Amino acid sequence: MNEKKKDLTLSIPKEEIMQPGHLACQGCGASLAMRYALKALGRNVILDIPACCWAVIDGPFPYSATGVPIYHTAFETAAAVASGISNGLRSVGKSGATIMAWAGDGGTFDIGIQALSGAAERNDDIIYTVYDNEAYMNTGIQRSSATPHGAWTTTTPVKHFKKGEKKDLDSIMVAHGIPYMATASISHPEDLIKKYQKAAKIRGTKFLHVYAPCPTGWKSDPAMTVKVAKLAVETNVFPIYEVENGNYRINIKPSKRKEVKEYLSMQGRFKHLTEEDVKYIQENIDRKWDTLLKKEQYFSSKEK
Amino acid sequence: MKQVMNGDFAASYGAMSALVKYVAAYPITPQTLVVEKLSELVADGEMDAVFSKVESEHSAMAACIGAEAAGIRTFTATSSQGLLLMCEVLHWAARGRLPIVLANVNRAVAPGWSIWADAQDSISQRDTGWMQVYAEDNQEVYDSIIMAYKIAESPDVLLPMMINLDAFFLSHTSEVVDLIDKKDIEKFLPPYEPKFKLNPSEPHAFNALTSPDHYFELTYKMHLAMEKAKKRITEVGVEFEKMFGRRYGLTESYRIEDADTVLVTFGTIAGTAKETVDLLRKEGKKVGNLKIRVFRPFPQEEVCEALKNAKKVIVVDRDYSYGFEGAFFTEVKSALYNKGVMKPLYGMMAGIGGRDVSTGTLKEIVAKAEGEDPKNPYFIGVKL
Numbered sequence: 132m133n134e135k136k137k138d139l140t141l142s143i144p145k146e147e148i149m150q151p152g153h154l155a156c157q158g159c160g161a162s163l164a165m166r167y168a169l170k171a172l173g174r175n176v177i178l179d180i181p182a183c184c185w186a187v188i189d190g191p192f193p194y195s196a197t198g199v200p201i202y203h204t205a206f207e208t209a210a211a212v213a214s215g216i217s218n219g220l221r222s223v224g225k226s227g228a229t230i231m232a233w234a235g236d237g238g239t240f241d242i243g244i245q246a247l248s249g250a251a252e253r254n255d256d257i258i259y260t261v262y263d264n265e266a267y268m269n270t271g272i273q274r275s276s277a278t279p280h281g282a283w284t285t286t287t288p289v290k291h292f293k294k295g296e297k298k299d300l301d302s303i304m305v306a307h308g309i310p311y312m313a314t315a316s317i318s319h320p321e322d323l324i325k326k327y328q329k330a331a332k333i334r335g336t337k338f339l340h341v342y343a344p345c346p347t348g349w350k351s352d353p354a355m356t357v358k359v360a361k362l363a364v365e366t367n368v369f370p371i372y373e374v375e376n377g378n379y380r381i382n383i384k385p386s387k388r389k390e391v392k393e394y395l396s397m398q399g400r401f402k403h404l405t406e407e408d409v410k411y412i413q414e415n416i417d418r419k420w421d422t423l424l425k426k427e428q429y430f431s432s433k434e435k
Numbered sequence: 436m437k438q439v440m441n442g443d444f445a446a447s448y449g450a451m452s453a454l455v456k457y458v459a460a461y462p463i464t465p466q467t468l469v470v471e472k473l474s475e476l477v478a479d480g481e482m483d484a485v486f487s488k489v490e491s492e493h494s495a496m497a498a499c500i501g502a503e504a505a506g507i508r509t510f511t512a513t514s515s516q517g518l519l520l521m522c523e524v525l526h527w528a529a530r531g532r533l534p535i536v537l538a539n540v541n542r543a544v545a546p547g548w549s550i551w552a553d554a555q556d557s558i559s560q561r562d563t564g565w566m567q568v569y570a571e572d573n574q575e576v577y578d579s580i581i582m583a584y585k586i587a588e589s590p591d592v593l594l595p596m597m598i599n600l601d602a603f604f605l606s607h608t609s610e611v612v613d614l615i616d617k618k619d620i621e622k623f624l625p626p627y628e629p630k631f632k633l634n635p636s637e638p639h640a641f642n643a644l645t646s647p648d649h650y651f652e653l654t655y656k657m658h659l660a661m662e663k664a665k666k667r668i669t670e671v672g673v674e675f676e677k678m679f680g681r682r683y684g685l686t687e688s689y690r691i692e693d694a695d696t697v698l699v700t701f702g703t704i705a706g707t708a709k710e711t712v713d714l715l716r717k718e719g720k721k722v723g724n725l726k727i728r729v730f731r732p733f734p735q736e737e738v739c740e741a742l743k744n745a746k747k748v749i750v751v752d753r754d755y756s757y758g759f760e761g762a763f764f765t766e767v768k769s770a771l772y773n774k775g776v777m778k779p780l781y782g783m784m785a786g787i788g789g790r791d792v793s794t795g796t797l798k799e800i801v802a803k804a805e806g807e808d809p810k811n812p813y814f815i816g817v818k819l
Binding site: 174175176177179186187189190191192193194195197198199200201202203204205207208210211212213214215216217218219220221222223228245246248249252253255 | 456457459483484485487488489490491493494495497498499500501502503504505506507509523524527633634635637638639640641642643644645646649
């Protein structure tokens with residue numbers, strides 16, 4: 132037990148760069164995501180944040196909770212602004228700082244995908260993080276293309292809950308041929324931190340997809356945020372994997388996949404679902420997991 | 436060094452001469468020659484800069500915003516639909532107080548598709564907080580871009596500046612342009628060193644959520660900056676003339692001292708207007724021309740001073756504010772009223788969608804205002 136504790140202390144940097152006093156809701160997954168990401172990256176970071184929860188979480192003028200420079204920018208411009216910062220500094224030989232766009236799923240899967248695709252195609256030297264809470268939470272829980280099948284949102288009311296799958300943005304990003312794409316979850320901070328540390332050392336576009344439960348929008352217990360996120364991994368709802376130069380590696384393989392209903396039942400946004408709906412969701416999850424296993428089987432480097 | 440070049444190349448060389456370090460741009464007719472020339476200059480190492488060939492004008496401006504916020508001198512160029520797509524981020528650059536310089540080739544707005552000269556694109560961005568200059572020739576395009584950085588980067592201005600040039604009449608027309616040596620530029624234009632920038636060793640949060648307790652003051656400060664910009668434009672123009680011999684102010688008067696009728700024009704029409712003035716003077720008509728070079732900040736005082744003795748004022752607009760009249764006409768009228776200067780004013784719409792405005796057109800415009808009470812606006816040469 133003592134050994135394990137020691138390991139944890141070593142793998143997660145002690146320094147707190149993000150400070151208390153931010154404006155996140157209770158149990159906000161996105162605030163944990165930033166806290167861990169900054170622990171991994173240190174202080175030599177420049178952030179740009181479009182319209183999203185984090186545009187508010189950081190604090191109103193003249194406050195800021197992150198301890199690193201932040202440029203708040205327009206909704207669809209996170210990737211383009213990061214490209215500008217990165218290439219601008221390169222033009223005067225001042226590369227060195229990690230330039231990170233930090234956007235929600237709406238700003239990434241939907242309105243910002245064009246700029247993101249542009250930056251990825253140019254392979255601009257940035258980290259792009261999407262903290263994914265699966266809807267437009269800052270504007271009051273409207274569906275995005277990251278909202279999963281079956282979810283209630285204010286624009287997919289219970290009678291007409293979201294029909295259709297969450298957009299597979301990870302595959303879209305991999306298809307750009309960027310050097311690094313990874314998923315991570317606030318329930319697995321060691322993995323998340325390792326991935327940010329790895330991303331910071333890679334030149335080019337790095338895309339990190341971080342699972343960030345939102346108790347307000349998911350109608351879950353704020354005390355259970357980490358538990359919900361952990362279940363997402365254990366049920367294969369949100370697989371934790373990375374694709375480095377085209378090579379797939381599933382970082383966390385649940386020894387026994389849990390039933391998705393366990394994950395769904397913790398969240399009010401799914402409470403209307405019938406057994407049939409849950410069965411459909413379970414089948415989809417299993418099918419996607421099988422696809423991912425095949426990708427890993429066929430596209431992975433020899434050395435592990 | 437004198438070279439023959441089109442207006443797009445003049446804009447490109449302007450950016451290079453102004454020691455721009457970062458360019459992000461997206462091609463659109465008739466601005467394409469700007470991005471092509473800059474690509475070549477950067478690739479050949481002639482221009483020491485990084486050029487991001489981005490996937491849209493919106494991202495072009497966004498990338499310039501990122502670089503400029505990091506303390507880097509940036510440039511972009513666009514036209515028409517591209518400028519309209521930028522609208523949101525034009526506001527962002529201005530309220531973010533980033534002295535970005537943009538060359539806009541004035542082109543009509545679709546539909547129907549039109550690639551020809553018309554100022555509807557930039558006029559519709561009037562209220563974005565950008566300073567706007569309208570150039571008459573290619574030399575002015577080049578010189579204005581260099582002066583723009585000095586004006587925009589002034590610590591008490593810090594506003595972005597748009598240099599407008601007419602599609603094809605300038606963008607694709609070759610003229611002699613006198614390029615300035617780098618060592619002379621360095622004497623004229625200090626390096627860009629903003630007080631606040633994105634810097635991990637001195638972290639700041641920019642553009643955070645701003646309550647009604649602060650937002651109003653930020654707007655007021657932009658008003659003060661625009662007022663200051665009027666002075667800076669004049670000062671920088673004087674300094675530029677001392678060093679390089681060419682003079683540029685907020686406005687330019689041509690034979691207006693004793694003029695009964697004064698044409699108010701901008702862009703390439705101003706050049707044609709001066710020729711028309713000479714022709715009409717030969718016919719014994721006392722006509723003059725006032726070129727409005729800077730549209731924002733609007734040179735209210737200079738316009739009133741220039742027009743105070745005129746008996747009639749005719750404003751020629753190559754743009755239209757739907758449901759009212761030409762934008763320059765509205766501004767001139769408003770400026771005169773603000774200063775209590777009352778006289779007959781004629782608002783003439785001409786050259787829309789790139790239709791030619793010749794000396795004949797301008798003579799027709801002057802004739803229209805003779806002995807007729809104003810019934811504004813007039814649409815000159817409309818065929819129905």
